[in-house]
Amino acid sequence: MASAEVVVSSGGAKFRQTVFDAVVFAYLAIFAVVVVYRPSEEQMLKLGENASLFGAFVVIGAILSVVLQHKNIKTLGWMIYAPPHLKQRSQDELVAPMHKTLWGVQLILSVVVTTVVGFVMTKIDVLQLLEAERFWHAMRLFGELASPNLEILPKAVLKIIETIYIAFMATAIAVPIAFVLSFLMARNIMGSSRVGFGIYFALRTIFNVSRSIEPVLWAIIFSIWATFGPFAGMLALTVHSIASLAKQYSEYVESVEDGPIEGIESTGAGRLQTVWFAVVPQVVLPYISYTVYRWDTNVRMATILGFVGGGGIGTMLMEYQGQAKWPEVGCIILVIATVVWIMDTFSAHVRAAIK
Amino acid sequence: MSASAKDSQSRSGQAIGQHILQVRNLQKTYPNGTRALRGVSFDVKRGEFLVVIGLSGSGKSTMLRCLNRLHHPTGGEVLYTDRQGQQLDLAKCQGDEILEVRRRIGMIFQHFNLIPRHSVLENVLYGSLGRTSSLKSILGMYSAEDQAKAMNFLKLVGIGEKAHFRAAQLSGGQQQRVAIARALTQSPDILLADEPVASLDPATCHVVMDYLKKVNQELGLTIICNLHFLSLVRQYATRVIALKGGELVYEGSPADIDEAWFSRIYGEGAKEVHIN
Ligand SMILES: Nc1ncnc2c1ncn2[C@@H]1O[C@H](COP(=O)(O)OP(=O)(O)OP(=O)(O)O)[C@@H](O)[C@H]1O
Ligand SMILES: [Mg+2]
Numbered sequence: 001m002a003s004a005e006v007v008v009s010s011g012g013a014k015f016r017q018t019v020f021d022a023v024v025f026a027y028l029a030i031f032a033v034v035v036v037y038r039p040s041e042e043q044m045l046k047l048g049e050n051a052s053l054f055g056a057f058v059v060i061g062a063i064l065s066v067v068l069q070h071k072n073i074k075t076l077g078w079m080i081y082a083p084p085h086l087k088q089r090s091q092d093e094l095v096a097p098m099h100k101t102l103w104g105v106q107l108i109l110s111v112v113v114t115t116v117v118g119f120v121m122t123k124i125d126v127l128q129l130l131e132a133e134r135f136w137h138a139m140r141l142f143g144e145l146a147s148p149n150l151e152i153l154p155k156a157v158l159k160i161i162e163t164i165y166i167a168f169m170a171t172a173i174a175v176p177i178a179f180v181l182s183f184l185m186a187r188n189i190m191g192s193s194r195v196g197f198g199i200y201f202a203l204r205t206i207f208n209v210s211r212s213i214e215p216v217l218w219a220i221i222f223s224i225w226a227t228f229g230p231f232a233g234m235l236a237l238t239v240h241s242i243a244s245l246a247k248q249y250s251e252y253v254e255s256v257e258d259g260p261i262e263g264i265e266s267t268g269a270g271r272l273q274t275v276w277f278a279v280v281p282q283v284v285l286p287y288i289s290y291t292v293y294r295w296d297t298n299v300r301m302a303t304i305l306g307f308v309g310g311g312g313i314g315t316m317l318m319e320y321q322g323q324a325k326w327p328e329v330g331c332i333i334l335v336i337a338t339v340v341w342i343m344d345t346f347s348a349h350v351r352a353a354i355k
Numbered sequence: 356m357s358a359s360a361k362d363s364q365s366r367s368g369q370a371i372g373q374h375i376l377q378v379r380n381l382q383k384t385y386p387n388g389t390r391a392l393r394g395v396s397f398d399v400k401r402g403e404f405l406v407v408i409g410l411s412g413s414g415k416s417t418m419l420r421c422l423n424r425l426h427h428p429t430g431g432e433v434l435y436t437d438r439q440g441q442q443l444d445l446a447k448c449q450g451d452e453i454l455e456v457r458r459r460i461g462m463i464f465q466h467f468n469l470i471p472r473h474s475v476l477e478n479v480l481y482g483s484l485g486r487t488s489s490l491k492s493i494l495g496m497y498s499a500e501d502q503a504k505a506m507n508f509l510k511l512v513g514i515g516e517k518a519h520f521r522a523a524q525l526s527g528g529q530q531q532r533v534a535i536a537r538a539l540t541q542s543p544d545i546l547l548a549d550e551p552v553a554s555l556d557p558a559t560c561h562v563v564m565d566y567l568k569k570v571n572q573e574l575g576l577t578i579i580c581n582l583h584f585l586s587l588v589r590q591y592a593t594r595v596i597a598l599k600g601g602e603l604v605y606e607g608s609p610a611d612i613d614e615a616w617f618s619r620i621y622g623e624g625a626k627e628v629h630i631n
C-alpha cells in the first residue's frame with residue numbers, strides 16, 4: 001500500500017506539472033503573438049476569440065509537456081511538482097547552469113516577460129514625478145496635510161469612536177458564529193463520516209468564496225441594501241470577519257493534538273463532550289489571540305469602509321478629501337494613525353501576554 | 356484452558372473466573388490498506404492481568420483500540436460477558452452502543468492523554484462523562500456521587516492532595532495515576548493500558564505498575580496491558596500473549612518465555628534489555 005500511495009501522488013503530480021507547463025507555455029505564446037502582431041484595441045477586446053487562442057496554446061503546451069516528460073527533460077512544472085524522491089535520484093547527475101536547462105529558460109523568460117508587461121501596463125513614467133509644476137503642487141499638499149486643522153478634532157474623535165465600535169460589534173457578532181462554524185469546518189472533527197465530510201466540504205467552499213470578496217465590496221452591497229452608514233459598514237465587516245475567523249479558527253482545530261481527544265473518547269463521552277473537553281481547551285488561547293488581532297484589523301478596515309458608505313471616520317475623511325480641504329484631512333489622518341497605532345500596540349501586548 | 360494458563364492462575368494466588376472476553380479472528384485493515392490485525396483469537400478471563408507483547412508495529416495498540424472501539428475492527432468477533440452472564444459482541448455495536456462499550460472498558464495511554472490545562476480533579480471527573488448528559492457536563496454539574504467517586508479514586512492512586520493542581524503541573528508518573536483514576540471513575544469492567552510506562556523512568560514505572568496491580572487485585576478489575584520490557588512482564592503479568600505482524604504468535608505464562616520464544620517474537624539477534 002505504501003507503493004500504491006506513491007503512484008497516486010505522482011499521478012496527481014504529473015497532472016499538475018502538465019497543467020502548469022501548459023499555462024506557462026500559453027502565457028509566453030500569447031505574449032509573443034502580441035509582440036509580433038501588435039493587435040488593435042478592437043482585437044484585444046474580443047474576449048471569446050482571445051480566450052480560444054489561449055486555450056489552443058494551453059492544449060499545445062500540454063502536449064509539449066507530456067512529450068518532454070516522456071523524454072525525461074525537466075520542465076519548470078517538474079521542478080515544482082515532482083515528488084521529492086524523484087528529485088533525490090537526479091541529484092547524482094551533473095549540475096547544469098540554470099540558463100542551459102529548459103526549466104531555467106522557462107523561468108527566466110516568464111520573469112522577464114512579466115516584468116516587461118508590468119512596465120507597460122502600469123505606464124511607469126518616473127519623469128512625470130519630476131515635472132516642476134506637479135512636484136510643487138504635491139509638496140504644497142503635503143505642507144497643508146502637515147499643518148492639520150485641529151478645529152475639527154472633536155468631531156474626528158467622535159467619529160473614530162464610532163469606527164472603533166463598528167469594528168467591535170462586527171467582531172463580537174462574528175465570534176460566536178465563527179466559533180460554532182470552526183468545528184464544522186475542521187477536517188479532523190468532521191472527516192470521519194460521509195455526512196460530516198459533506199458539511200465540511202460545503203462550508204469550506206462557501207467561506208472560501210465569501211472570503212475572496214473584499215469587505216469593500218460587501219460594504220457597497222450593504223450600503224445599498226441597508227442605508228448608507230455605520231450599520232452597513234458593520235454588516236460588511238461582520239460577513240468578512242465570520243469568514244476569516246472561521247477559517248483561522250478551524251485551522252487551530254485541525255492542529256490540535258489527538259491524545260486528549262482519544263483520552264476523552266475512551267471514557268464513552270459523546271461527540272459534543274469530546275469537542276468541548278478535548279478540543280476547546282486546546283484552542284481557546286489561539287482563538288482569543290486571533291480575535292484580538294481581528295478586532296485591530298477591523299478598525300483599520302472600518303476606516304476604509306467609510307469611503308464607500310460604511311460610516312465612521314472614513315466617511316468624514318471622504319467628505320473633506322472631496323472638497324480638497326487638506327488641513328482637515330491632515331487632522332483626520334493624524335487621529336486615525338494614532339488610534340491604529342494604539343490598537344496595534346494593545347493587540348500585540350494582549351497576544352504576547354496570552355502566550 | 357492450556358496448562359500454562361492454569362500455572363499462572365495458581366501462582367497469582369487469586370481467583371480468576373470465567374471468560375470476560377473471547378476474541379475471535381479479530382481483523383483490522385486501516386483505510387490506507389495496512390493490515391494491522393490478521394485474525395487474532397484469544398480469551399481473557401475475569402480478573403486476569405493479561406500482558407500483550409510484540410515488536411513496534413506488530414498491532415498491539417490497534418488491538419486494544421479494537422476492543423474498546425476507539426478503532427473499528429474490520430472483521431471477527433469480540434464476545435464480552437458481563438457480570439450477569441449476558442453475552443454481547445462488541446465488534447458489532449453501532450452508534451451509541453459504541454459509547455457504552457467505551458464506558459465499560461477504561462483505557463490509559465502512553466502519553467496519559469489528560470487535558471493539561473484543566474485541574475486534576477476535573478480530569479478524573481471526565482471519567483463520568485459517559486453517564487452525564489452533555490449539558491450537565493458542560494455546565495460542570497456532576498452528580499455528588501460522581502464527585503465523591505472521583506476524589507476517592509484520586510486518593511486510591513495516592514495523589515488526593517494534588518486535586519486542584521493543573522494536570523500539566525504534575526510529573527509523568529503522577530499524570531499516569533490521574534489517568535488511572537479517570538479510567539476507574541468510569542466504573543469499567545476491563546481496563547486497557549497501552550504502554551502505560553513507556554515514557555516514564557524505571558523507578559516511576561514500577562510505581563505506576565504497582566498501582567495497576569493494586570487495582571487488579573483489590574478491585575478485581577481485569578487488565579489488558581501492552582508492555583515493552585520483559586522484566587516487567589514477568590513481574591506483573593498473570594498471562595502473556597504476543598503479536599507479530601498482526602498475528603498471535605505466543606500465548607502462555609510469562610515464566611515460559613524462553614530464549615527460543617524470545618527470538619521468535621522479537622526476531623533473531625534481539626537481546627533482552629533489563630529494567631529495574
Ligand atoms: N491510524 C492508522 N492508519 C493507518 N495505519 C495505521 C494506523 N495506526 C497504526 N497503523 C499501522 O498499523 C500497524 C500496527 O500499528 P500499531 O500502532 O497497532 O502497532 P504497535 O504494536 O502498537 O506498535 P508500537 O509498539 O510502536 O506502539 C503499523 O504498521 C502501523 O503503521
Ligand atoms: Mg502502540
